[in-house]
Amino acid sequence: MVLKHLVYLAALARERHFGRAAAACHVSQATLSEAIRRLEAELGVPLVERGHRYRGLTPEGERALTWAHGILADADGMRADLTAMREGVGGSLRLGAIPTSLPVVSRLTAPLRERHPAVRLAIRSLSSREIERDLHEGALDAGLTYLENEPLRGVRRQPLYDERYLLVAPRASRWAAGASVRWRDAADAALCLLSRDMQNRRIVDALFARAGATPEPAVETNSISTLHAQVRDAGLCAVMADTWLHGFGVPAGMVALPLVEPAAAQAVGLVWRDRDPEPPLVRALIATAREALAPATA
Amino acid sequence: MVLKHLVYLAALARERHFGRAAAACHVSQATLSEAIRRLEAELGVPLVERGHRYRGLTPEGERALTWAHGILADADGMRADLTAMREGVGGSLRLGAIPTSLPVVSRLTAPLRERHPAVRLAIRSLSSREIERDLHEGALDAGLTYLENEPLRGVRRQPLYDERYLLVAPRASRWAAGASVRWRDAADAALCLLSRDMQNRRIVDALFARAGATPEPAVETNSISTLHAQVRDAGLCAVMADTWLHGFGVPAGMVALPLVEPAAAQAVGLVWRDRDPEPPLVRALIATAREALAPATA
DNA sequence: ACTAGTCGATCGGCTTTTCCGATCGAAGGT
DNA sequence: ACCTTCGATCGGAAAAGCCGATCGACTAGT
Numbered sequence A, B: 001m002v003l004k005h006l007v008y009l010a011a012l013a014r015e016r017h018f019g020r021a022a023a024a025c026h027v028s029q030a031t032l033s034e035a036i037r038r039l040e041a042e043l044g045v046p047l048v049e050r051g052h053r054y055r056g057l058t059p060e061g062e063r064a065l066t067w068a069h070g071i072l073a074d075a076d077g078m079r080a081d082l083t084a085m086r087e088g089v090g091g092s093l094r095l096g097a098i099p100t101s102l103p104v105v106s107r108l109t110a111p112l113r114e115r116h117p118a119v120r121l122a123i124r125s126l127s128s129r130e131i132e133r134d135l136h137e138g139a140l141d142a143g144l145t146y147l148e149n150e151p152l153r154g155v156r157r158q159p160l161y162d163e164r165y166l167l168v169a170p171r172a173s174r175w176a177a178g179a180s181v182r183w184r185d186a187a188d189a190a191l192c193l194l195s196r197d198m199q200n201r202r203i204v205d206a207l208f209a210r211a212g213a214t215p216e217p218a219v220e221t222n223s224i225s226t227l228h229a230q231v232r233d234a235g236l237c238a239v240m241a242d243t244w245l246h247g248f249g250v251p252a253g254m255v256a257l258p259l260v261e262p263a264a265a266q267a268v269g270l271v272w273r274d275r276d277p278e279p280p281l282v283r284a285l286i287a288t289a290r291e292a293l294a295p296a297t298a
Numbered sequence C: 001a002c003t004a005g006t007c008g009a010t011c012g013g014c015t016t017t018t019c020c021g022a023t024c025g026a027a028g029g030t
Numbered sequence D: 001a002c003c004t005t006c007g008a009t010c011g012g013a014a015a016a017g018c019c020g021a022t023c024g025a026c027t028a029g030t
Helices: A003-015 A018-024 A029-043 A059-087 A099-115 A128-136 A199-210 A224-234 A242-248 A280-292 B003-015 B018-024 B029-043 B059-087 B099-115 B128-137 B199-210 B224-234 B242-248 B280-292
Strands: A091-097 A119-125 A142-146 A155-170 A191-194 A219-221 A237-241 A254-260 A265-273 B091-097 B119-125 B142-146 B155-170 B191-194 B219-221 B237-241 B254-260 B265-273
Touching: A003 A018, A003 A029, A003 A059, A018 A029, A029 A059, A029 B059, A059 A091, A059 A280, A059 B029, A059 B059, A091 A099, A091 A128, A091 A280, A099 A119, A099 A142, A099 A155, A099 A224, A099 A242, A099 A265, A099 A280, A128 A142, A128 A265, A142 A155, A142 A280, A155 A242, A155 A280, A191 A199, A191 A224, A219 A224, A224 A237, A224 A242, A237 A242, A265 A280, B003 B018, B003 B029, B003 B059, B018 B029, B029 B059, B059 B091, B059 B128, B059 B280, B091 B099, B091 B128, B091 B280, B099 B119, B099 B142, B099 B155, B099 B224, B099 B242, B099 B265, B099 B280, B128 B142, B128 B265, B142 B155, B142 B280, B155 B242, B155 B280, B191 B199, B191 B224, B219 B224, B224 B237, B224 B242, B237 B242, B265 B280
Parallel strands: A091 A119, A091 A142, A191 A219, A191 A237, B091 B119, B091 B142, B191 B219, B191 B237
Antiparallel strands: A142 A265, A155 A237, A155 A254, A155 A265, B142 B265, B155 B237, B155 B254, B155 B265
16 A cells, blocks of 8 residues: 555545645646545545545545554654654644644744754644644644533643633623623623634533523624734623633723633633654643643643 | 564564574565665664674664564554454454463453354463563454552553462362461462462462461472462362363362461453454453453352 | 675666546536 | 536556566685
8 A cells, every 4th residue: 555645535535626635735637536546446445435526535544544643753753753853853843732722722832843843833723623723634733722511532641721701891881890790790781792603602501501691692703813803893792712812912991801600711722643652842732831831831 | 664664563572583484474684685775774863782792772763673573563553443343353363471370361252252253262371471472463363361469560450350369289288178278378388389480479479478378389380280289189279260160170189278367359451452443352351241241250 | 804684775767656638528507 | 598617537658566587796616
């Protein structure tokens, strides 16, 4: 079996198109087509739904793809590992992070780059689900995401901090009177919340629900910067993670009050693929994380 | 990179000889030599200590070998998985087992073969350390070994039963008087024990030590059948695992008495390589083990 | 010290695999 | 009915893989 053919299979699954997949692999469409055919012959199973158009992988193809992702990740890991032994940790680390963790990422990457100046970083803001998926597809080396709210499979983890929630409200509003706000009360505010496809929102909804309330947001968005802007410029209230406020400050004219009853916290941490051995860059990141950003740095 | 080259590397590390490794791979020595050279060129690191004789792998080579074992195991797993999807679980399952667990193996393999008649089994009696090593070298699919006494790394586990220890003594001896024997007292008997390279012996030694005693065995052996024979024919006492006695019975004219103070037990279970996805045969074995031989079947 | 034998590297040539450009044929949209 | 898109296929060129033979260096035995 040829490793390259697995690359072609992965590309085909990703691009869902023979021509584009071939282009992405810098080969002709004929080459890719034949490689898939060979792979099918060798494994003795059809991998793609045959027809005059790409219609997805067969169940066997999907299964093969899972294996292929693992094998390719290992092959890359081996290369990176040996390179690291020769000339120190280098190359490119692809890190996915949930939006609320973005302000924290630099606290992680700064010491990493200090130790290993040759490392190049690619940081992508992704949802927790995208992080999990891309980790398994080998499109990501590590992620910064929620550890507990929704199950994570096939990954190892290093807790880093707890995310807590605050209500950001206009200084003039009635919410600004006390030192904290109850979730139940916050539900009545004119809210700007993240959209429901984001786990942060699902967490917040669950907390509202635990307080017996159902928020009816005036504005929904899938971007935290939008959230921030809405609060600052439109005078709405928002539920924000403390990390975000630490990183970017409380908008002028607004106050941030801890949300209580329940005063819940979500564990956030580093995750990476559950494979041995670990690629050198990932190992370096974990070591850095453990030392530079031990838990209780919230 | 070509998967075949990794096979050659693994063979070379195993055989420690270019010619033999080549023969094991059914290629000429020239082919294998060149393949290693290519691999080194591609990875940019020397993998074997160069000289006019094989002198082992370089540190980079050892590292590469670890990755190679993983990648090759995955490639095999993929093939087996797809074959299983097509024509059911089949192929050959290589199972390693510590000697005291051998009587139990059949209770595991019988239901497995009943469900999957096409499966062929290769059962090897190995020490717990060999099991761990071969598992990682891809020379074994699963193992039956001690789970707790000495650390196991990079494996998943399914506890199956607890191993308990009995003193087998001549019916006429003073030990046969009571219903049990204390470790401290047993240390005074004329003993036949396993040799110190076996974990079972290390466990037994530790239990003697906990009772403040140091056994001075009259006979040491690395084979449990020898142990059994010595007890039966030479009239010595022996510390045996209950599984062995259940499997082969108490030698005629002897009695088996539980060893107490402490009445310790060692957990024994199934282990397999910590990788996702699991090969179909391994999965089938685990499922069978969980159902057919749940814990507390001692 | 010499010799025979072993071991791994290397060379030249052969075979197989891989890759590409071009073309084909089916399906879908207009 | 016509045109476009998509993937399969073909034939030839390039590359890689493999082998037998040979070389050079070390080793063990005399």
